[in-house]
Amino acid sequence: MTSGVLLGYCGAVLVGLGLFGLVTNPEILRKILAFNVLGNGVFLLFGVIARRGAAAGLGADPVPQALVITGIVVAFSATAMAVGLLVRLNKVSGQTIMTSDDPTNSGK
Amino acid sequence: MTYDLAFDISLAGLLLAIALWTIVARAIFPAIVLFMVYGLLLGIVWVRLSAVDVALTEAAIGGGVTSMLLLGAAARLQGKNVASEQLGLPGRLAAALLCIFVTAGLAYAVFLRPEVAATLAPMAKENLAESGLGNPVAGVLFVYRALDTLLEKVVLLLALVGVWSLAKDEMWGGIPGLRVYAQPSGILVYLAQVLPPIGIMVGIYMFWAGANYPGGAFQGGTVLAAMWLLVMMARLQDVPATSAPWVRLCLVVGPVAFLAIGLSGFVFAGSFLGYPEGHAKPLIIIAEATLTLSIGVTLALLVAGPPERMPQR
Numbered sequence: 001m002t003s004g005v006l007l008g009y010c011g012a013v014l015v016g017l018g019l020f021g022l023v024t025n026p027e028i029l030r031k032i033l034a035f036n037v038l039g040n041g042v043f044l045l046f047g048v049i050a051r052r053g054a055a056a057g058l059g060a061d062p063v064p065q066a067l068v069i070t071g072i073v074v075a076f077s078a079t080a081m082a083v084g085l086l087v088r089l090n091k092v093s094g095q096t097i098m099t100s101d102d103p104t105n106s107g108k
Numbered sequence: 109m110t111y112d113l114a115f116d117i118s119l120a121g122l123l124l125a126i127a128l129w130t131i132v133a134r135a136i137f138p139a140i141v142l143f144m145v146y147g148l149l150l151g152i153v154w155v156r157l158s159a160v161d162v163a164l165t166e167a168a169i170g171g172g173v174t175s176m177l178l179l180g181a182a183a184r185l186q187g188k189n190v191a192s193e194q195l196g197l198p199g200r201l202a203a204a205l206l207c208i209f210v211t212a213g214l215a216y217a218v219f220l221r222p223e224v225a226a227t228l229a230p231m232a233k234e235n236l237a238e239s240g241l242g243n244p245v246a247g248v249l250f251v252y253r254a255l256d257t258l259l260e261k262v263v264l265l266l267a268l269v270g271v272w273s274l275a276k277d278e279m280w281g282g283i284p285g286l287r288v289y290a291q292p293s294g295i296l297v298y299l300a301q302v303l304p305p306i307g308i309m310v311g312i313y314m315f316w317a318g319a320n321y322p323g324g325a326f327q328g329g330t331v332l333a334a335m336w337l338l339v340m341m342a343r344l345q346d347v348p349a350t351s352a353p354w355v356r357l358c359l360v361v362g363p364v365a366f367l368a369i370g371l372s373g374f375v376f377a378g379s380f381l382g383y384p385e386g387h388a389k390p391l392i393i394i395a396e397a398t399l400t401l402s403i404g405v406t407l408a409l410l411v412a413g414p415p416e417r418m419p420q421r
Contacts, residue, residue, distance in 0.1 A: 006113070007153055008218035010120040014127055016211030021131035023203040024195050029136055029181055033143055036174060037127055040150055040166075041214075047157040048218060053227030058244055059158025063228040066248035069165050070260045073326060076169050077267035080410040083181045084271040087413070096185050 004051040011044030026097045028086050032079060039075045043068045116156060123149045140178045147171025160322035161245040164314070168330035176337070177411050183287065241389065242320030249324065250392045254381040258370060261363045261399060264406045268359070272350060275414035281351030284409065285416030288343045300342035307335035315400040319389070325362075325396040329403030336408045347412060349419045355405065362402025366395045 018038025022031050046064045053061030090096055126146045133139040147170030154163035195203070229244075236247045249257045275282065289296055311331035318324030339345045348355050369391050373382035383391050 006116050006120055009215050012211045012214035013124055015214055016207040017127050017131050020203055020207040024200050047159055051157045052225035053229055055227045055229040058229045061227045061229045062232045062244035062248045065159045065162050065245050066253055068162050070256050072165050072169050073260050074263050077263050079174055081267045081270045083177055084274045087181055087184055088274040090185055
């Protein structure tokens with residue numbers, strides 16, 4: 001087993017962990033955190049693909065690397081927007097968790 | 109080779125343990141602090157994958173700015189948690205099963221390595237000389253995928269407009285509600301005086317070196333943003349109103365310069381975002397320099413949040 005494959009498995013586990021947190025934790029801020037872990041896992045899988053594409057004297061294929069950098073920036077933008085929405089939601093309704101109730105009668 | 113593998117196994121083990129902890133930790137504060145550590149470890153993982161550019165971005169964004177944003181939100185929401193409604197055990201088990209299934213599928217995809225790995229590395233390397241850059245990742249970001257890079261900056265700006273628009277109508281253009289902790293003799297003030305000169309140098313160096321070595325506008329801009337936030341949080345400088353002309357100018361100068369260079373490509377190189385022969389490098393450096401400034405200001409204002417009070421006249 002080479003280290004590239006090992007870190008690929010690591011990425012797969014991160015996706016699972018992030019998904020678990022996203023599904024099970026009702027706190028919205030924790031969901032945002034879990035979403036970031038999930039995203040990191042996906043990026044890491046990209047990293048393994050880049051590492052496999054090592055050629056022409058480069059340690060890794062630069063194209064997936066550039067895509068991941070763009071992806072990290074966009075994921076950060078989405079996180080900032082989500083956090084902004086959460087803080088606003090909290091101001092308006094006092095909520096910080098997601099309930100399974102109908103949204104119209106929750107937050108009472 | 110065995111040492112390498114032993115290192116990677118410990119690194120992966122530590123990373124996954126911390127990731128698990130951030131997901132299952134009871135309180136939000138330790139979860140975010142662990143996430144910060146996790147971001148830095150993930151940076152090391154990227155170094156192990158020979159992707160140093162990504163490692164710098166991950167450490168700066170994942171370990172730094174994202175955690176700071178989340179900590180700020182956690183502080184604002186503190187004590188406002190209603191008794192949380194936990195998912196029942198059957199629900200959690202079902203979710204765990206689903207996640208194990210997804211992980212197993214992805215792991216199998218990693219395990220099935222292709223006979224011939226797909227790669228664009230030779231093509232990227234071949235055409236790198238024409239751009240005058242030495243860093244292949246910067247080459248991809250600013251030459252072949254320049255449109256992605258341009259749109260990514262626009263996404264950052266759109267996110268900022270989105271965050272600002274969450275403020276009350278009458279607060280539009282006001283001062284962001286960044287929490288400041290001004291204690292005149294505190295360690296924060298000391299750090300905010302000592303670190304910025306070094307940090308600003310590092311940020312500019314990262315952008316400048318990014319043409320030939322790992323680094324670039326985004327990583328450099330993040331360091332600049334961190335320095336500015338540090339100074340504002342220690343109240344050595346006031347948080348500016350979002351309507352201040354210099355703030356608006358700094359926000360748009362990078363994307364506008366990049367777009368102008370892109371449009372001039374129609375005239376001088378025959379295509380959008382094309383660079384005229386022999387002038388590619390200076391144009392890319394101009395775009396990167398202005399983008400570094402814009403990214404720094406945008407990131408800092410994204411962390412600072414929506415405007416909450418009006419400047420006193």
